Amino acid sequence: MEEFNASRPIYLQLADRIHRQVISGELKAGEKLPSIRDMGIKYNMNPNTVQRTYSELEREGILETKRGQGTFVSERQDRLVQQRDKLKREQIEQFVIVMHELGFTAAEILTGLTDYLNNVKKGDE
Structure with a gap:
């Protein structure tokens, strides 16, 4: 099991995990989540923290x-779908910010990303 990062509130980290599970399809629409108590036991956290996570989501x-x-x-x-698009946009934004900080131009980023995706596709065949 992944550990939680002490620099960010735990309830937000748990919310991110659940959010990603929903976006990725690991958790399906209509699927029941563990009770607050059971989720607290699973992640070794206070039920109030789980309640805050569930309330936020x-x-x-x-x-x-x-x-x-x-x-x-x-x-x-x-x-x-709206949440999935929002997460995609946020991830792309962070990637582009880092690449620009490293001095890459938009054209270099696009070329690098295209090359990367083409190589990943070849690896899948």
Whole structure:
């Protein structure tokens, strides 16, 4: 199991993990998440921290809580697609910022990315 980074609030790190599991399809729309207590045990954290994570993801539209039933991945595909696009945009933005800080031009970044993706495709064949 991955460790949590002490420099960032744990509830946000757990939220990121769950968010990525939803975006990647590891957690499916409508799938039930572990109870707050069980999630706390799984990650060895205070249930209040898990509650804060679930509340944050519910506020973002990633999770839905059904009274008496538990917490579920949202079934609203439009919201999940929107979150997926947002995450993609954020990752691309961070990549481009780092590349520009290293002195690469937009053309060099595009060429390097194209070459990389073409080589990855060849490796998949």
